[in-house]
Amino acid sequence: MLSIYDTTIPPLQRALGNLAAILKKGEEFADARKVEHHVLLNSRLFVDMYPLTRQIQIATDMSKGAGARLAGVEIPKYEDNETSFADLQARIAKTITFLNSIKPEHLAGAESREVTITVRKVDLKFSGQDYLLKWVLPNVYFHVTTAYNILRHNGVELGKQDFLGSGNKD
Secondary structure, eight states: OOOHHHHHHHHHHHHHHHHHHHHHHHHHHHHHHTOOHHHHHTOOSSTTSOOHHHHHHHHHHHHHHHHHHHHTSOOOOOOOOOOSHHHHHHHHHHHHHHHHTOOGGGGTTGGGSEEEEEETTEEEEEEHHHIIIIIIHHHHHHHHHHHHHHHHHTTOOOOHHHHHOOSSOO
């Protein structure tokens, strides 16, 4: 039987690690093609969608929020002021570091813990398990996928394996 830890922390670590690798390929593409970094960082798939930078901010926010809420600790606060590939890589890295600090015992009983989040002034209430499976993971994968698609749409050579990553989280 999978624990709430196993279904939370390793998948989030892996998604963020893969996001970092995808982002690195985006930076390398820009450098090789002499594309100004801000062009990719501010690219979006459609005018009413968030740009690449915001996709990464949301993926990391969802991940750190999940780890903190399920562990019953304070959510780390980030400024959302990243303007470079290096800034975004640092944000991903500090999120992974935070997730690394959460141990299985911190999530004991978290599947049944009540989690309330406020979205557009509406409180959404979940059990810990539903919060993870019906809110966090779909949102993280959506924003990582959208970041991948923004870069791919702009010509970065990415494939399915870049999204999936290696067989291990490391």
